[in-house]
């Protein structure tokens with residue numbers, strides 16, 4: 001069984017010293033990066049879309065799963081927990097392959113990647129919501145039941161709204177993780193930021209500008225993560241409700 | 248109608264091998280204000296919670312207004328609509344303002360419209376003296392204010408019976424009075440109330456009857472003066488004497 | 500029934516011990532097989548053929564994808580070795596960097612900002628982009644290719660690396676180790692920082708008041724408490740590294756994922772190959788979590804809390 005070990009980077013010549021000295025001492029070729037700014041911008045849009053759709057899908061999976069882990073009877077809770085444990089133990093790379101080649105959810109790499117990132121995010125979001133629900137405290141459920149609400153009504157109108165607010169910090173983490181991990185969709189050939197950078201330096205045979213391209217897209221990722229974090233912090237303050245522990 | 252408002256028959260409850268209630272029988276007439284007293288762990292909260300089935304009794308029957316409300320074929324949610332509950336640690340909905348705490352049940356359970364629910368909520372907040380705090384979140388209220396909202400929330404559902412589980416125990420002493428005075432008004436208006444409390448001043452002034460619970464059984468029951476002055480049981484005498492020393496005669 | 504009661508019902512002793520016995524038995528089989536396979540592949544034992552399964556799939560009557568997967572088990576085991584190697588080395592090396600980084604972050608004057616910029620830059624960009632930067636951008640692999648011929652970087656040749664001829668070991672592995680170490684250092688520094696911050700500041704005051712210097716106080720009083728706080732975060736980090744070590748495939752390191760991918764893209768037996776791979780990852784992850792849970796119980800001090808979570 002031949003395992004392919006030939007480096008993809010075979011065309012790369014020179015070494016660290018060459019690369020670094022060219023970059024720092026001679027002339028970094030930002031012109032090539034700049035001339036491809038449209039491609040990078042398009043890729044940024046793809047990355048943002050992939051992140052956003054995956055997070056939403058993850059939310060649609062994770063919120064009910066989190067509620068089920070706390071309130072569902074064993075016949076539902078145990079399978080939900082088990083699927084969660086499995087999905088959280090497997091690399092996203094394997095989940096991507098699974099969605100595309102095994103489940104063949106779509107012939108579009110973008111959609112398959114969305115399913116993979118969404119499912120994985122759902123498995124983590126379920127834990128964020130479970131933790132938040134558990135931190136809400138039993139008294140809230142009892143108070144809701146004591147005015148005659150059903151268990152489902154209590155969950156929908158009292159427990160979930162409070163846990164959503166409590167999940168914002170965890171959600172912030174999750175958002176940046178998904179954003180960063182969209183880059184792994186490169187395995188399916190999605191032309192997000194990293195994939196586009198790779199195309200620009202490998203396929204167009206501009207291996208010399210790999211450093212500039214990777215730095216450029218890293219900057220985009222950095223700006224996106226920082227913006228997302230600040231944005232969600234703002235959302236947290238905005239939707240935040242003063243909560244004393246005992247009320 | 249000659250049925251009592253609440254009738255509890257032979258109620259039993261255990262947790263594992265720990266028996267908490269061992270055969271509780273009593274009745275409340277309309278307008279009764281009954282104090283439930285007894286040492287810690289005697290089963291007071293459990294009994295109260297069995298009445299609106301927040302805790303499900305192991306056996307026994309509960310009748311509200313002549314109708315059986317426990318056991319097979321009965322609707323817990325319907326029971327709870329008719330029985331209000333006030334908690335020791337308030338349990339206000341933290342994500343909702345004082346007014347919204349009240350409208351939630353009115354809208355979701357009673358099915359009132361937004362405006363009507365709002366109006367009712369304001370009436371009840373006014374009744375407990377908190378109309379000006381309608382827009383405050385629980386974390387912005389003092390303990391006494393929280394508890395008054397808790398009472399208003401329960402009252403707004405138009406309950407036939409109100410249950411209070413140590414409504415003033417979590418409050419600083421100077422805030423106890425504002426809650427007991429609301430409860431006293433309620434008693435004067437004829438609300439039927441079952442109250443667990445150590446406030447003996449409130450018991451003396453507002454209660455029509457008092458029962459003393461120990462080890463899951465009703466040890467003694469009667470008008471407050473009788474229990475305070477001529478208790479039949481030594482256990483009752485000893486407990487009430489201690490509690491009176493701690494929680495004073497007159498409530499402020 | 501209340502939620503708390505529910506939990507108590509689920510977490511009964513009996514339920515746990517039966518479950519753990521099965522789990523321990525499965526774990527024994529799993530690691531026993533891997534160990535045996537590694538020994539055979541490296542010709543450290545006088546039996547078995549490197550790279551060949553102990554029995555042929557035909558003998559077992561296997562066909563199709565199952566046969567392919569079975570036939571590939573030796574390669575997958577070898578890949579699992581690289582996966583474990585990357586994980587263990589980078590978490591340990593990362594820890595070595597993370598301790599000074601976090602101390603600088605909390606107690607440093609200007610080093611605080613150095614540490615902050617480093618962790619924020621690393622945590623704000625994808626790990627795979629960092630690997631690309633080292634491998635394609637800086638061409639580190641070539642750099643190591645030059646170095647392996649000298650002493651310090653030659654290691655014992657695993658059988659699978661023979662294909663690489665005189666280089667003995669994949670230079671890309673070193674690039675991956677550097678990438679994962681740097682990345683993990685940033686995340687571990689965050690865990691340790693928040694653990695340091697959750698240690699009562701009075702502890703340092705108390706240390707100073709018995710005459711310790713600031714440095715001694717940090718070293719002997721704050722850090723020992725901190726490291727216990729940091730264990731749950733550390734468990735997360737370990738699990739994270741196990742899974743994300745698969746990204747080394749992008750810079751050609753022949754770890755677990757790449758082995759399976761190579762076979763699957765030849766034979767199109769994606770289902771069988773990646774099911775086995777998923778199971779191997781699950782095995783490693785569950786083992787790591789259990790072991791860390793055990794460690795946590797052992798070093799727990801009464802009255803000291805926990806921190807958690809990677810982002």
Ligand SMILES: Nc1ncnc2c1ncn2[C@@H]1O[C@H](COP(=O)(O)OP(=O)(O)OP(=O)(O)O)[C@@H](O)[C@H]1O
Pocket residue numbers: 262267285286287288289290291292293294504
């Ligand atoms: N959910 C539960 N699970 C197990 N045991 C319980 C539960 N709730 C109450 N108990 C036990 O039942 C007994 C009676 O409790 P209960 O809360 O009714 O006492 P109480 O009279 O209200 O006491 P206190 O004055 O302290 O509030 C106690 O021994 C308690 O430990």
Ligand SMILES: [Mg+2]
Pocket residue numbers: 291292293412
């Ligand atoms: Mg009680």
